[in-house]
Amino acid sequence: MRKKTTVVGFAGLLIGLLLLGGPPVLSAAEIFVTIGGGDRSGVYYPSGLAIARMLNAKRHDYGIRATVEATDGATFNMNAILAGYMDFGLTQSDKLYQAFNGLVEWADKGPQQELRAVFSLHREALTLVAAVDADINAMDDLRGKTVSLGNPGSSQHWTVTEALTAFDLDPNRDFDAIEVMASDAPALLADHRIDAYFYTVGHPSETIRKALSGERQARLIPIVGPGIDQLVATRKYYIKATIPVMQLCADAAGQADVTTFGVIATLCTSARVPVDVVYDLTKEVFDNLEIFRRQHPAFYQLTRKGMLEGLTAPLHPGALRYYKETGLID
Template sequence: MRHAHVKQPLPRVGRLAGGLTLIALALPLLPAAQANDPIVIATASPTGVYHLTGQSICRLLEVRCQARPSQGSEANLRAVRAGDVPIALAQSDLQYYAVEGIEGFAGAGPDTSLRSLFSVHSEPFTLVVRRDAGIQGFDDLEQRAVNIGNPGSGQRATMMQLLAAKGWTLDDFALVNQLPAEQQSLELCHGNIDAMVYTVGHPDLSIRQAIDLCDAAIVGVEGPYVDALLEDAPYYTLAEIPAGVYSRDQPAVQTFGVRATLVASEASDPDEVYAVVSSVFENFKRFTSFHPAYSLLEPEGMIRDGLSAPLHEGALRYYRERGWIEDDDEEAEEAEEAEEAAAPES
């Protein structure tokens, strides 16, 4: 088992108790302030599904909870590692990078304190274009003006991976914008960019805005470079944006994607993590009603799919109570991880 609860001996009363009383009198507001602190969940753009997911989880909790907008997955993972937030949402690929200490996390090294709670919805990599730009697929983006996402966002990180698989760099675009999700649709409508990319669950407010206001379209992202990316990266999967999500004439769109995941630090309060996890699964039908992207979720997949970091102690406690994870499962997983760590690099 990864965590063990050790029962501490009770302190002797007397002078110790008197000393604690004096400390409590000297700091009368500290316990109350701590008790009133909300559980904070870092999300992403206020208009995206991540923020709605954080808000949805908070609606289920019986204690104070705050869904806090952020710059996105990479920024969230850094904030969790630094102890700035206890819980956050992050793309499954970025979670993997943080655990391994690669890509944008190479300088910081592997985050051995990162823990998973569960995964949420699928997030297709979505390419939205102006219809008058003549863009039929990703290949047509060469020498076009493209918004790749703000630094620290998940879509920017995924875009850079896709460019590397295709053999492109940012120099292959005529113009590169780095706007956050809530600003890119208007930039597209104003004609300042030809295309924007977004890794997000559907339907999404920002994409709907682009389609409704300036007759934008979603086009597929397919090709040998996508196949190569999927073969090399276990956190990516083929994905489909269903037909008719944004308009009657919108066809099904083939692309690839990741999963949204909820993560925490190993140091995050196990009782708070337990409260978050139990609130979602004890009110599962209500949770899945909050957004169409959650409609296909099943608990069995949520506690395994897209999770590179070990499960948090608070999450494990709940899953064991439900009988979803046995101690033997954890011991086998730990043995496999130890074996992989000990194996010589090829």
Template sequence: MKKVLSVLLILALIAGFGLVGCKKDVAETSGGREFVTIGTGGVTGVYYPTGGAISKMVNKKSDEYNLRVTVESTGGSVYNVNAIMSGDLEFGIVQSDRQFQAYNGSADWDGDPQKKLRAVFSIHPESVSLLASDNSGIMSLEDLKGKTVNIGNPGSGQRGNAIDILMAAGINPDTDIKAEGLKAAEAAGMLQDGRIDAYFYTVGHPNGSFKEATSGAKKVHFVPIEGAAVDALVAEYPYYAKSVIPVASNYPGATNDGDVNTFGVKATFCTSADVSDDVVYAIVKEVFDNLDDFKALHPAYSVLTKENMLDGLSAPLHPGAEKYFKEVGLIQ
């Protein structure tokens, strides 16, 4: 019954936003109105409702701005960066580590820096989260050896985070575990069915995948990600920081005694240098001028302030965003 309700909630969100965009080659215009699309992630995560929240706010003033914003469910951060750079998307939600890597030409963009990538603002914190079945015996990272673990689909930011922490802990994802490449929306059911022992998901909390996975018949728990491996990652990479998963208040079905330590990144809103200043300015203005309304749209936004929404950005600010931030005194 809970799974049915979860599906109905997702469908209601989609219907309420009315914003599922189709993939397109370039920004479209009709009668002087510009249509732009935000790339998000899977519908059970936080990226999709985040894109919906942004589009909902801007579309309230669609006539004033001659602008219509739609959202598209995508494979995640890597896909969004590449689609922005190719012109298939105008905007995308991207993990802060992936923004850093893309602009500087490392990881998936090794030797190919995406110098037209532009930052707009940052959004919610995202914790690298590991959920395991109680009968798997997985209580720490070291216990993952020999287990079937979903590390995330290719093109997702979480896959890179999972590989980073596994390698830091001395676990080779190619040989020490049986690594699966599922989307998080699939992983919850696979864990409950016993087809995987655990799965990683980098996401804001609460979210639908973990709610589904912690509401089934199989008992599950969040695994702490802490110790020397995390200390090393946080010291080496500027986009990582320690964080806490608020288990007790969000996932009563999990068998943890309390909240769980881990590390994470931030979700960021990105675009291309080719997107017009007016379009970017309009989006930033509507979100920041109505930040309290925006924060009410999802629990993951509760910690947001105008000031911390400029943290975690490594690509240059888009001029449209910079114009707004200067007008309101957030930057000089």
């Protein structure tokens, strides 16, 4: 986070007096903040862009100038925040939990307890798309098929692995597992090169819509059962989710909404970011939530109370101050 102060010298003052009929306006210190988004085709980037636009529209009130950066997503954003390259970033509830507590990929680095939550956003559902002619109607039907586990090296593999374990499915034993980019998966499905693929994403998703409206018929598969119930009950970063099929694709007429589970997109920051900056950002989004909700279809179900759910790191004091002032938190 950087501050910029404009200084006007004697020459500038004289020119202002001569040309403008009065002294030039001195600008106060302006705070520059950077928000880490994600891929431009996903939901993280437009989420960060919406927040930045709202702050910039009130920059004379807040003294904040915000920019959003296209990034590699959740883990990249948290690393950038910890390194001081970014001030805010979009991440996932499970990734934030793991980083704060020093788990999984953070085990060697230890707990990253400088991280703070600001608010949660849309649900990111673990989505399983399967070709109709592959005769996949449930998770157990993946046996013997060719299945993409998601983007190569993606952090979503942890969620997919936990889901497979809940059904006693081993990708090294039960099916042919590959890794392809989610953006490439619909074409591979259409070409019969894969039978199904996983993708953790906020809905509506253009990638999923393409798969459901392709020449090779496809459908969404529920990810439900006692094992999933146990996961959601014991992992605070998971939530049940419903995918609105008809909202995704008109060609999917007759398909009921699909039940699954997933994580929650979360705006996070660092404990180093000043209280007033986080307070102003939080206030602008929450005070104008209806405007914010119109910025992306994935936001249509957002509520003020719901945006305090699924937070897996301590709240930043600036956000907490706003929530207490407005009665959202006692």
